[in-house]
Amino acid sequence: MHRARPTATATGVARVAVVLALCAAIVAGCSTNKETSTLLVSVAASLEPAFQEIASDFETQVPGVVVDINSGGSNSLAAQIIEGAPVDVFASANSEAMEDVLYWHAATGPVQTFALNSVVIAVPPGNPASVSGLEDFGNENLFIGLCLPAVPCGSYARESLASAGVVASVDTEEPNVRSLTLKIESGEIDAGIVYTSDVVAAAGSVDSILIPDEHNVDVRYPIAVVSADESGVAAAFVAFVMSDDGREILASFGFELP
Amino acid sequence: MNRRQRWNRTERPPIVIMALGVVGVMFLALPIIGLLIRTPWSDLGSLLADDVVLDALQISLVASVAATLISFCIGVPIAFLLARTDFRGKSLVRALVLLPIVLPPVVGGAALLFALGRRGVVGGPLYDATGIVLPFSIWGVIVAVTFVAMPFVVITVEAGLRSIDGRYEGAAESLGAGRWTVLRRVTIPLIMPSLASGLALTWARAFGEFGATLTFAGNVQGRTQTMPLAVFVALESNRNAAIAMSLVMVAVSLAVLVLLRDRWWGVS
Structure with a gap:
């Protein structure tokens, strides 16, 4: 073992390089598909079923876009965005969570009310x-x-x-x-x-x-673009939610409309 | 350590191993560092003196210790059956033992609800006969964390039993020791390190259990809210309290794992 030492170190370095290159290739392989862009949409848990359908309709209308729906409690979603989660669109079940996001993290689009509930x-x-x-x-x-x-x-x-x-x-x-x-x-x-x-x-x-x-209570759902949205896809998604197609889906899931 | 090693302890390990090992350690340490950086040290005392924290800590400790005891009573026998006997369906039993480790805990919790809930397959008749309802009580918490944590002691003890030299037990038997004496004086002392580490892992998993507890036992402060649930709730409302509680969990778990390691694994 001692005799072979210098060579062993040299091949060791080479091996590190190979292993690291492999790791890098694996990581990169997941995100180098240039044709599709992914939109990450955080929605309040109560919105999740409706937004799954809105997302798949939007994907058919705008080829090359994949919409990922991240659902949870509105406040934890807000916390994720404030902590830097790469979210493009936020749809909240209360205005406080949306205001938190606006306060700590610039939203690029206007905040719009897109659904009502009781x-x-x-x-x-x-x-x-x-x-x-x-x-x-x-x-x-x-x-x-x-x-x-x-x-x-x-x-x-x-x-x-x-x-x-x-x-x-x-x-x-x-x-x-x-x-x-x-x-x-x-x-x-x-x-x-x-x-x-x-x-x-x-x-x-x-x-x-x-x-x-x-x-009873007046539940109002605000939505806003919360990323830089250079491609405009996030704004298009919000527009789709506000459109007749989006409203029809929301109504079919029991939401009232503004 | 007197077994022959490929490289000496004082000598440098191969550079690949070292580099990847350092990356691995950093990956594990980084979240803890993140937690420490965000910790509101000056308010720590007042954040932790809160009733919510003390209630949750108490429930977590009671439930995790109970889960460890139950796992000892019914998990260790499974390990003996798996290591020492042959029976039909053994591979199925082994898969069943591993299932709670690989299942999402929420699935485990929902399955427990369907089996042991008030309208469950077993829980329903139990409720009709005795009025006992497991969900929404400390018993429900214990059931949930035991389900998720018990596999750790089973697989560790099974591995321990397989690795001991059967000749010691044979020698004891040949000298006239009965089965219980052999078990008590030879087998258990021999598997003590794996038994202790298995129980420590089981305890730690039970202490940190979240998904099954929430799904099966629900969440009410002072009744079913464990530390992980309290942390989750505080993340929605009071971030600093959540960080303070997370720190307590890290400290308690590390303390137990390190102390037990020194005490039982014989690592100096």
């Missing part, structure tokens, strides 16, 4: 616990779920409960409306408050009980 009581199919309205949320014998107070669906739910004068006995606070809906669908939660559009999206896997207008 909240509704969701119960498992057949309403096994015979929930009839917001007043049942104070019943300690029922399993009650809400979204976290920090995410829009949670703050809207609490707003609605407060206006009805109900103090909820909450058994779980879910990070987003999807995980809350899962627990309602599976019957673990007797009642929860979700967006009206979620009940439409869940299509029969949950039942709903309307919350009267005087205790």
Whole structure:
């Protein structure tokens, strides 16, 4: 081993070079396709199903563009953008998260309201616990779920409960409306408050009980371009969301339109 | 270490190994450095004295220790069966043991919900007969973290059992020791390092479990909210609190892993 040492070091260096070159090639191989550009769109969890369809329609209309949908709680999406996630378009379920982004991170397009929503009581199919309205949320014998107070669906739910004068006995606070809906669908939660559009999206896997207008809330969804958008594709995507095609899809997923 | 090595400890390792190793270490250390840079050191005390943190820490410690004990009781026997016996479907059992490691924890949590939830295959009859509901309670947290963490002790102990020299046990038997005496005086001391490291890994995985806990047990402060859930919640509302709690998790986990390593692995 000692005899061969100088050569061993030389070949060692060569080997490092080869291995590093290989690693680089693997990394580069994933991103050198020049023909397509990728648009990263962050959307509130409640918007995800509608935006999947909007994205695939947009991809057919604008060849060469791939739209990736990143969904989650509006505030964590805002935090990701502020921390430098390469997001092109942000569609939020509340104006606070959008304002945070505008404050910490320049948006290049105007902020537009593209959809409206309201909240509704969701119960498992057949309403096994015979929930009839917001007043049942104070019943300690029922399993009650809400979204976290920090995410829009949670703050809207609490707003609605407060206006009805109900103090909820909450058994779980879910990070987003999807995980809350899962627990309602599976019957673990007797009642929860979700967006009206979620009940439409869940299509029969949950039942709903309307919350009267005087205790309901006005949910407005803002959208904006949040990247430099040199190619204009992000602005085109926002325009598509605002267009008749986009509005039709949003309406089919249970959103109201501005 | 008295086994023959390809290169001496004091000699430099091959440069490829060294360069790639340094890259690997940097990759693992970088996020921790990022966390330390963002830590609001001056507010740390007041951020951590919060009820949310103390409740979450307590639930995490209780659940992770319980998961480790349960894994010892029902996971180690699986390891013995896998290492020492032959039976039909053994490869299926081994795959089943590995499944929680490779499954996304959220999938595990949802599967637990469908099996052990109030309307689940087993949870339903359990609820009808006894009124016990696992989700939304500390028991649900324990079930979720045990499901995800137990495989670590099974695979480590199985590997330990396979690597010990069967002649020691044979010698003990030939000297008249009964099966339990052999197990207690020979086998367990021999696999002690792998048992300890397996339990430490199981504990650490349970302490850090997030997805299955959230999906199966839900999230309420003081009831089912573990440290990882509290960190996740705080990321939505209070970033500095989230960073402070993350730091506690890093510190506790590192302390346990390093202490156990020195104590049990015999690395000086």
